[in-house]
Amino acid sequence: MTINPNENVEKKIIENETIIPIRLNDKDNIKDELDILVLLHKPKIIIGEYIPFGINQMVNLNNKLGSVQKIKGALLTSVIDEEPVESTFRTDEVCSSVYVEEFDLTNFVKFKAEVHFPEDEGIIQEEKFGVYVHEDGSIIYGCSLLSLNQLDVREHLTSLDHITRVLGDLVEDSSLLIQTILSNFQNNLLEIIYNHHETHRNKFLVLMAEDFRLPQNHAGEMKAANFQDGEDYENELNQVLKEFLKGLDLPEGGLFFLGTEGMILISKEHKKYQKILGTYMTIAGLDLFLSNFFQKIWVLFDSCGEIRDTMLSIVELNAKLISSIQTNLSNVYNEIILLNSILPYLKNSITSLDKRVQDLEALSHMKYFIDFLDMKKYFRILERRSGDIDNLMQALQHEVKGVQEIFNSLSERQMRKLTETTQESIRSLENIAKTSDRQSVTLDIIELILAGSVAFDLVQTIFMEPAGEAIGNAFFMGNYLAGNLAIFAMAGVIWIGIAYGLFKFLKLLEGRMTKFLRVNMKINGNCNIENLIGYLESKDIEVVETKEDVSTSLRNLEWEESGARWGSNTLNFKLIYDEKNKFLENVLVEVINPKKISRNKIIEVVMQELVDLDVVPKREMDELID
Known part of the structure; x- marks a missing residue:
C-alpha cells in the first residue's frame, strides 16, 4: 500500500502490490498459543506518526533520496563508514532500498522502500513499504499483507492475533527505515523525546479489511457494540486499538472501531474513508508526539529538582560533585535548546492541519462519519495543548536558570573558601x-x-x-x-x-x-548595613566589585589609608560584605615594609573604629580578634 498526494497535497491511501511479510518453511517465532476470535479478509496496514520537518529538512530529505537525480534503488543505511577512502563498504543486512515515485522538493516525497533487517533464525521476511513524508511532519507507511506462513491471505482469512504480531514488527522496522533517511538533527530530537528508546516509539495504527469472520461457536450477526464487551473481543481488538473508545456500524454493513492509538475499518468500500482517516491519523500522530513531548518536559523538571536537592543537601562542594552537577546541567540545557527548536515546527503543523480539518466540511455525504470521530473537537484540544507547551518551556527555562544560579552561588562560596584557605596557607x-x-x-x-x-x-x-x-x-x-x-x-x-x-x-x-605584614580579620557576622555604608563613604574607595545572584549581593571594596595613627606606614584595605543579607565577611589589611607597627595594633584600631560607628557589636570584636 502506498500513500499518494492529490492536488492539495492531501494524503490518500491507494492499493499497491507491496509485500509484507513472507514466512517460508511454515516457521514463525510466536511462543504463546493463540486463541482465534477474529479473522480478517485481505488486511491492509497503515502506520502513522509525526516527526518535526519543515522546508529545509524536506529539501535535505529529497537530496538524500536522490529525488532530483531520479536515482532508482538507492541503498541507505545509518551505519557510518569507518574507512571512507576504501572503494568498498561492508555492512550487515541493516540497509534499505529506496525507489522515489513522486516528490516536490520543498513539500513532500512519496517512495517505496524495501527493508533488509536481520530476522530470527529460520524466518524469511520480505518487507516493502509505501512511504509518504510531508513537510508538515506527517509520515504514513502503508502495506498490504499478502502471505503469512506460506498462506496466501488474499484467498484465506487471517487471524487478528497473527496480524498484530506482524504489526509489532512493522512498527520497529518502520522506525529503523526512517532513521536511515532523517537528518542528525531529527534523530537527535527523537532520541531526546523518547528517552533513547526511539526505535520502539508508539505510532498510530490503522488496520483495514474487506470482511471478517468469527469462529463457528460465535456465528451470527455482530454489531460494533457487541465487541465492546470488556472481555475477549475487546481484548482482541485492543491489540491494535490500545484502548477501545467506541465503535460504529457502517451503512454498507461494515464496522469501524476507534481506539487511543489505532483504529480498525472493516468495509468493502474503504476507499471513501481514506481522506478522513488520513487527516485523523495525522492529528493522532501529532497527539502521540505531544504526549511524549510533555513527558519529556516533566522528566526535565524532575532532573532540575534532583540537581537542586543535591546542591541544597550537601555541606560542601567537591571537585567531583561540581563536575557531575555541571555535566547534568549541560545535558539539561542541551535538551531544552533542542526542545525549543521544535516549537516553530509544531506551529507550522497546527496551521496545516487546521486547513485540512476545515476542508473536510466539504464532504457532506460523510458527515455522519466525521461527527462520529469528532475530529474538529479533537483538533481544537490538540491546538490548545500545543499552545500550552510554550508556557511550560518558559517555566522550564526559568527553573533551570534558578538551579544554575544556586550552583553559581555555591561555587562562588566554595571559591571564597578556597581563596581563604590559600591565603592562610x-x-x-x-x-x-x-x-x-x-x-x-x-x-x-x-x-x-x-x-x-x-x-x-x-x-x-x-x-x-x-x-x-x-x-x-x-x-x-x-x-x-x-x-x-x-x-x-x-x-x-x-x-x-x-x-x-x-x-x-x-x-x-x-x-x-619583615617586608610584608598581612592581617585578615574574619568577622563573619551580621552588621548594621547603613552604618557600614557610612563608614565606607569616609574612605577613598579605589576598587569596587559586585557579584549578585538570587540569594546574595556581595561587594568587594579596596582602599588605602595613611596618617598619624599608622605612623609612616601605608595600609591597603580589602573589605567584603553582603548587602542583601547585611553580613560582613572579613576585613583584610596589608602593609608593605611595615615600620613600628604590629598585627595586634592594626586589629585593635580597625575593630575599635567599627565598634565606635556601631557597624558591629563589641562582643563580636572580642570574639573574632585572633
Whole structure:
C-alpha cells in the first residue's frame, strides 16, 4: 500500500502490490498459543506518526533520496563508514532500498522502500513499504499483507492475533527505515523525546479489511457494540486499538472501531474513508508526539529538582560533585535548546492541519462519519495543548536558570573558601620562612659566640702563663693575679660590647625580613548595613566589585589609608560584605615594609573604629580578634 498526494497535497491511501511479510518453511517465532476470535479478509496496514520537518529538512530529505537525480534503488543505511577512502563498504543486512515515485522538493516525497533487517533464525521476511513524508511532519507507511506462513491471505482469512504480531514488527522496522533517511538533527530530537528508546516509539495504527469472520461457536450477526464487551473481543481488538473508545456500524454493513492509538475499518468500500482517516491519523500522530513531548518536559523538571536537592543537601562542594552537577546541567540545557527548536515546527503543523480539518466540511455525504470521530473537537484540544507547551518551556527555562544560579552561588562560596584557605596557607608559609630565618640567625650567633670563645682561649694561651707554673713561682704570684684580673675585666667589657652588637644586628635582620605584614580579620557576622555604608563613604574607595545572584549581593571594596595613627606606614584595605543579607565577611589589611607597627595594633584600631560607628557589636570584636 502506498500513500499518494492529490492536488492539495492531501494524503490518500491507494492499493499497491507491496509485500509484507513472507514466512517460508511454515516457521514463525510466536511462543504463546493463540486463541482465534477474529479473522480478517485481505488486511491492509497503515502506520502513522509525526516527526518535526519543515522546508529545509524536506529539501535535505529529497537530496538524500536522490529525488532530483531520479536515482532508482538507492541503498541507505545509518551505519557510518569507518574507512571512507576504501572503494568498498561492508555492512550487515541493516540497509534499505529506496525507489522515489513522486516528490516536490520543498513539500513532500512519496517512495517505496524495501527493508533488509536481520530476522530470527529460520524466518524469511520480505518487507516493502509505501512511504509518504510531508513537510508538515506527517509520515504514513502503508502495506498490504499478502502471505503469512506460506498462506496466501488474499484467498484465506487471517487471524487478528497473527496480524498484530506482524504489526509489532512493522512498527520497529518502520522506525529503523526512517532513521536511515532523517537528518542528525531529527534523530537527535527523537532520541531526546523518547528517552533513547526511539526505535520502539508508539505510532498510530490503522488496520483495514474487506470482511471478517468469527469462529463457528460465535456465528451470527455482530454489531460494533457487541465487541465492546470488556472481555475477549475487546481484548482482541485492543491489540491494535490500545484502548477501545467506541465503535460504529457502517451503512454498507461494515464496522469501524476507534481506539487511543489505532483504529480498525472493516468495509468493502474503504476507499471513501481514506481522506478522513488520513487527516485523523495525522492529528493522532501529532497527539502521540505531544504526549511524549510533555513527558519529556516533566522528566526535565524532575532532573532540575534532583540537581537542586543535591546542591541544597550537601555541606560542601567537591571537585567531583561540581563536575557531575555541571555535566547534568549541560545535558539539561542541551535538551531544552533542542526542545525549543521544535516549537516553530509544531506551529507550522497546527496551521496545516487546521486547513485540512476545515476542508473536510466539504464532504457532506460523510458527515455522519466525521461527527462520529469528532475530529474538529479533537483538533481544537490538540491546538490548545500545543499552545500550552510554550508556557511550560518558559517555566522550564526559568527553573533551570534558578538551579544554575544556586550552583553559581555555591561555587562562588566554595571559591571564597578556597581563596581563604590559600591565603592562610600563604600566611603559614610566611611564618615558616620567618622561623627558618630566625633559626639561621641564631645559628650565626652561636657560631660567633663559639668563635669568640676560641679567640679568648687563644689569647689566654698566647699572653698568659699556665696556671700551675705561675702558682708554683711565689716570686711571680702577685704579678700573675694582677694580670689575670686586668685581662678578665677587659674580656668582660669586650664581651658586653659583642653581645650588644649582636643584639642590634639581630633586630636589623628581623626588620629586613619583615617586608610584608598581612592581617585578615574574619568577622563573619551580621552588621548594621547603613552604618557600614557610612563608614565606607569616609574612605577613598579605589576598587569596587559586585557579584549578585538570587540569594546574595556581595561587594568587594579596596582602599588605602595613611596618617598619624599608622605612623609612616601605608595600609591597603580589602573589605567584603553582603548587602542583601547585611553580613560582613572579613576585613583584610596589608602593609608593605611595615615600620613600628604590629598585627595586634592594626586589629585593635580597625575593630575599635567599627565598634565606635556601631557597624558591629563589641562582643563580636572580642570574639573574632585572633
